[in-house]
Amino acid sequence: MRPLLEVRDLVVRFPLPRRRPWHRRTFHPAVDGVSFTVAPGETLGLVGESGSGKTTVGRTVLGLQRADSGTVTCGDADVTRFGRVVPTAYRRRVQAVFQDPYGSLNPTMVVADLVGEPLGLHTGLTCREREERVVELLELVGLSARHLGRYPYHFSGGQQQRIAIARALALEPELIILDEPVSALDVSIQSQVVNLLEDVQERTGVAYLFIAHDLAVVRHISDRIAVMHRGRLVEIGDADQVCDAPAHPYAQLLLASVLDADLDGREARRARRRELAASFRTAPDR
Numbered sequence: 272m273r274p275l276l277e278v279r280d281l282v283v284r285f286p287l288p289r290r291r292p293w294h295r296r297t298f299h300p301a302v303d304g305v306s307f308t309v310a311p312g313e314t315l316g317l318v319g320e321s322g323s324g325k326t327t328v329g330r331t332v333l334g335l336q337r338a339d340s341g342t343v344t345c346g347d348a349d350v351t352r353f354g355r356v357v358p359t360a361y362r363r364r365v366q367a368v369f370q371d372p373y374g375s376l377n378p379t380m381v382v383a384d385l386v387g388e389p390l391g392l393h394t395g396l397t398c399r400e401r402e403e404r405v406v407e408l409l410e411l412v413g414l415s416a417r418h419l420g421r422y423p424y425h426f427s428g429g430q431q432q433r434i435a436i437a438r439a440l441a442l443e444p445e446l447i448i449l450d451e452p453v454s455a456l457d458v459s460i461q462s463q464v465v466n467l468l469e470d471v472q473e474r475t476g477v478a479y480l481f482i483a484h485d486l487a488v489v490r491h492i493s494d495r496i497a498v499m500h501r502g503r504l505v506e507i508g509d510a511d512q513v514c515d516a517p518a519h520p521y522a523q524l525l526l527a528s529v530l531d532a533d534l535d536g537r538e539a540r541r542a543r544r545r546e547l548a549a550s551f552r553t554a555p556d557r
């Protein structure tokens with residue numbers, strides 16, 4: 272099947288602060304030669320420690336961050352050729368949901384406007400049609416028409432994230448970049464939102480690039496998992512394969528912290544961590 276999203280040899284560099292004004296400018300490769308694809312309707316989990324470059328990849332796919340080299344294509348759109356303004360047609364096809372739902376929802380707007388705004392901007396629906404569609408979207412994420420007139424602060428974190436998801440779904444995108452969408456939520460609410468995302472995917476066929484540092488959550492939702500370390504993609508494969516038999520020492524280390532709970536006794540856990548940390552330090556970068 273032809274991929275929906277194709278990222279090839281992506282490099283994104285950020286300037287480092289100069290120690291002295293006359294020093295030459297140096298750059299830090301936040302993303303360093305990353306390649307992967309996402310098929311229509313697929314979920315690719317992107318994991319890695321803080322600072323490994325996950326968000327930068329997501330922002331580049333959204334067209335919010337310029338690539339220094341490499342290509343990012345989504346369908347027939349070549350994102351690396353976009354100018355400063357992301358074309359409207361692309362914004363319809365690729366949407367995003369971020370970590371902090373309250374921060375990403377305008378606190379002065381009621382739910383009807385928050386979810387209906389993209390419809391007003393990008394479609395020719397009448398007010399009535401728009402409201403009907405907003406109610407449909409709210410029902411899709413487990414809310415209802417009685418929430419239309421409420422403001423974001425009336426909702427819990429999990430419900431706010433549902434509103435953000437409904438808004439992202441309004442224009443029937445082909446791909447949603449989910450950047451740590453459940454990290455700010457309680458564990459019990461996390462599973463509700465993850466189940467909701469799976470349910471929405473089953474009904475709409477939308478693809479997800481699911482960015483997170485929590486491997487347990489990523490394993491649950493992803494078809495495939497890509498592991499990033501210091502800007503590079505060190506492993507990519509089937510979710511079960513990456514979690515059960517990771518090949519790269521960094522992926523093993525990441526997994527060990529999740530699997531600690533399964534190991535018997537504190538000492539065994541420490542020994543395993545020491546062993547992996549040692550192999551990780553000595554292993555060459557791939």
Ligand SMILES: Nc1ncnc2c1ncn2[C@@H]1O[C@H](COP(=O)(O)OP(=O)(O)OP(=O)(O)O)[C@@H](O)[C@H]1O
Nearest residue numbers: 285286301319320321322323324325326327328484
């Ligand atoms: N606008 C920027 N200017 C300079 N450096 C940046 C900028 N954005 C990101 N970086 C740097 O690029 C690297 C990758 O950052 P990025 O946010 O993509 O990582 P991440 O894996 O998403 O981390 P986290 O999980 O903490 O969000 C980091 O070293 C970060 O400091």
